[in-house]
Amino acid sequence: MDVKLRLTVHEARHGAGTFSVVRPARPPQHAALFDDSWWLNAYADRDAALLLAGLWTLAAGSPRSLVHVPLRGPAPPAGSGRLDLVLLHHSLQLAPSRWKELRGRLSPGRPRTVDVSLAEPAGEEYASLHHTERRDRFHQSIHAETLFMTGSAKAFRLGAAAFLDVAREGPAYVDPYPDRAYGHRHYCATVSCDPRRRDIHVAYREPPAPDGPPPP
16 A cells, blocks of 8 residues: 655754654644553544554654654643654664754754555564564653654564554444444554563544544
């Protein structure tokens, strides 16, 4: 499956070098990421899940760029634990604690459109999750209300597969909501991280009805 990503590319000086920061031209609609203490929970409808799958795939092929996905909205609820997301190739060696400073230095940005192909990783890539070296496991940290996922190209492809799975299978699996507050079925996938960290639970969530709130 191919998706077209409309992006904005920013640059910022950091130390002796320059970083490129890639953002979606429009943040994903009907998507959210929460720090729920025991879990990191992501919710997305089909369109948002496809966009996120595309952005994780882009991160796999762009080791010299950070991919920043705004998910908190202009005014996240106080105390909600809602997070933005940064996908960072481990070779960049940017300390997440410097993100807030780097973000404040970003250039206005230039538009760019990229076509990416979404595909299920090969079986041997999934098998690498069980290697004791954990070279392809994500490391994560949270700074400035942002979740940093640092990993290899293979790790990002595996992360993209979780969002692609939710986009493909979630809409058909989840019942229509005759009463949107009760009785819904649940479809989810997992982005696996270093065993010492929390996995990301990615759940399908239908978009809100025109006259009502989204399901819980």
